[in-house]
Amino acid sequence: MSGGTVRLAQSSANAAGRFSETEWQARTDLAACYQLADMYGMSDLAGTHISARVPGKEGQFLLNRFGTLFDEVTASSLVKLDVEGRVIDDDPDMPVNRAAFVIHSAIHMAFPEILCVMHTHTRANNAIAMQKDGLLPLHQKAITLLDFVRRHEFEGAALDLDERDRLVRDLGPEGRILILDNHGAMTVGKNAAEAFTWMYRFETACRFQVDGLAGGRELIWPSDGMIAHTRAQGRKIFGPGGFFQPGMLEWPALLRKLERDRGTSYRT
Numbered sequence: 001m002s003g004g005t006v007r008l009a010q011s012s013a014n015a016a017g018r019f020s021e022t023e024w025q026a027r028t029d030l031a032a033c034y035q036l037a038d039m040y041g042m043s044d045l046a047g048t049h050i051s052a053r054v055p056g057k058e059g060q061f062l063l064n065r066f067g068t069l070f071d072e073v074t075a076s077s078l079v080k081l082d083v084e085g086r087v088i089d090d091d092p093d094m095p096v097n098r099a100a101f102v103i104h105s106a107i108h109m110a111f112p113e114i115l116c117v118m119h120t121h122t123r124a125n126n127a128i129a130m131q132k133d134g135l136l137p138l139h140q141k142a143i144t145l146l147d148f149v150r151r152h153e154f155e156g157a158a159l160d161l162d163e164r165d166r167l168v169r170d171l172g173p174e175g176r177i178l179i180l181d182n183h184g185a186m187t188v189g190k191n192a193a194e195a196f197t198w199m200y201r202f203e204t205a206c207r208f209q210v211d212g213l214a215g216g217r218e219l220i221w222p223s224d225g226m227i228a229h230t231r232a233q234g235r236k237i238f239g240p241g242g243f244f245q246p247g248m249l250e251w252p253a254l255l256r257k258l259e260r261d262r263g264t265s266y267r268t
Contacts, residue, residue, distance in 0.1 A: 022055040027075035031266040033192040038070035051104040059083045066097045099158040106164030116195040121184035124206035142205040144234030150175035154182040193247025
């Protein structure tokens with residue numbers, strides 16, 4: 001680990017040398033992210049997607065093949081697209097998930113420092129996305145995330161290119177978690193480790209809220225002062241330079257678990 005960058009163990013086979021070392025690393029990172037999302041119950045058949053910017057290639061990003069399940073994704077199976085939606089170095093007639101292209105190209109075009117974008121439709125995050133007040137300051141997990149959470153108004157399936165401007169506006173330069181109203185959630189990060197960990201933390205916070213509200217008992221609401229104090233703690237913990245920046249510590253352990261449970265085929 002160096003300079004805040006988390007690296008996976010190198011695959012023994014770089015798809016017969018088709019890719020540069022940096023692109024292959026991005027591919028293995030992204031494939032691991034897909035597999036972990038599936039392991040932790042955050043996949044939705046072929047309905048959601050995770051992307052990564054191709055290092056050194058402006059305007060190019062990697063995405064899963066349309067129609068593949070998350071547990072099928074490997075480093076070499078990922079498709080490379082440009083910001084016009086064209087497939088690069090593969091079958092140019094390959095079908096592309098239009099909604100995936102709209103959502104991911106928006107972020108990759110606007111924020112060069114964002115290398116990974118993760119989008120999910122889970123039971124818990126949709127429960128929060130359909131609630132007017134969104135993520136509530138009811139527990140520590142939620143409160144420490146609140147300064148990084150933003151919202152985007154529902155516009156139907158993300159098929160229209162002009163929605164990209166509003167996605168970028170609503171995420172903003174400091175947002176890391178975007179609640180997609182009536183739809184799901186999106187997280188971003190400087191690598192797959194960060195994007196995945198933001199999503200895992202947000203998913204957990206959503207589940208806590210749903211369970212707490214379903215309990216039928218009076219809730220304990222923290223005071224305004226304690227909410228402000230805990231939000232400030234969240235900025236220090238998870239923000240730039242924080243001692244627990246998302247993905248920095250968890251990712252190597254997550255990879256070990258992935259390889260214990262599913263082997264190393266994601267790196268092929």
